[in-house]
Amino acid sequence: MNILIVEDETRIAKRIERITRDILGNSLQSLTHINTLSEALTFIENNSLDLVLLDLNLNGDDGFDLLSTAVAESFHTIIISANKDQALVAFEYGVLDFVPKPFNQERLEQAFNRVLAKEKIETNSVKYLAVKRRHQIQLIPIKDVLYIKGAGAYTELFLTNGGKELHDKSLEKLEQLLSNTFERIHKSYLVKMSEVKEIIVKSGSKYMAELKNGELIPVGRTRYKELKAKWV
Structure with missing residues (x-):
């Protein structure tokens, strides 16, 4: 280290x-x-x-x-x-x-x-995610983040206004910080559970989380049952 x-x-x-x-x-x-x-x-x-x-x-x-x-x-x-x-x-x-x-x-x-140990924070206290934008730091309110997608060593924050921001932290590190607000539903996705409308099964046994805005996010096979139980 x-x-x-x-x-x-x-x-x-x-x-x-x-x-x-x-x-x-x-x-x-x-x-x-x-x-x-x-x-x-x-x-x-x-x-x-x-x-x-x-x-x-x-x-x-x-x-x-x-x-x-x-x-x-x-x-x-x-x-x-x-x-x-x-x-x-x-x-x-x-x-x-x-x-x-x-x-x-x-x-x-x-x-x-x-x-x-990559231990998760047990509080709901994180209110912002700081991102670098044009050599300045911008604080993105957690309430404005719908889901987060892994992008190699970085992550992409998808926002309620349709915008997207790049964050330097990995998906694993953000999962540690946001564990009570967001759920790891797939190896590449963290999703705010309050934005999930429905967990659906598509043809070919593909599992998806449908968000309230209509977007579909893939759900990993190994996470489906656990996610379904938490969501219900």
């Missing part, structure tokens, strides 16, 4: 670094510490990462200025911050976990396990 720590207090950063090395061991490929917002933004733009560990107060700069960029990228983000009152907003942006300071090794290990 390639990990970036964004933390302005050297003592805390060294502790995070030590615990991270203890937990990940040989699976850790690179670990970088940066203590300013501007340097972190530049580093993210020019390096491939799997995880960012982010403080929300960086020498007076607001970590949310970095967070809105980070959540649009392919990696997951975990907040490590004393600002517990900002946890809800952080989850709304689409972070994988919020570790409050002061923290112990057990709590940080729990956060890493969410990444390693």
Whole structure:
């Protein structure tokens, strides 16, 4: 794993670094510490990462200025911050976990396990998906997303207004974040269950989910029975 720590207090950063090395061991490929917002933004733009560990107060700069960029990228983000009152907003942006300071090794290990085990978030708190559009970050409300299609390492967001946006996160990573709102009905599709009108069987034993807008989305054979039971 390639990990970036964004933390302005050297003592805390060294502790995070030590615990991270203890937990990940040989699976850790690179670990970088940066203590300013501007340097972190530049580093993210020019390096491939799997995880960012982010403080929300960086020498007076607001970590949310970095967070809105980070959540649009392919990696997951975990907040490590004393600002517990900002946890809800952080989850709304689409972070994988919020570790409050002061923290112990057990709590940080729990956060890493969410990444390693691809554990799903158990809340309905994600309200936006951040996408990059013309070198700017656009927050797409979850309520405006009908379904999500895998497109290699990326995903395509299909919107209620008929539009489409490209997201840098994989379908697997978005499934982790959106598990209570969207259902993985096919290897290539996540669908908002509240938009499903009917589960139908077509000729040749092809299973489809018909959305309220009339669109048909394929349903995987192995997921049909489970999906049918949940939908009913």
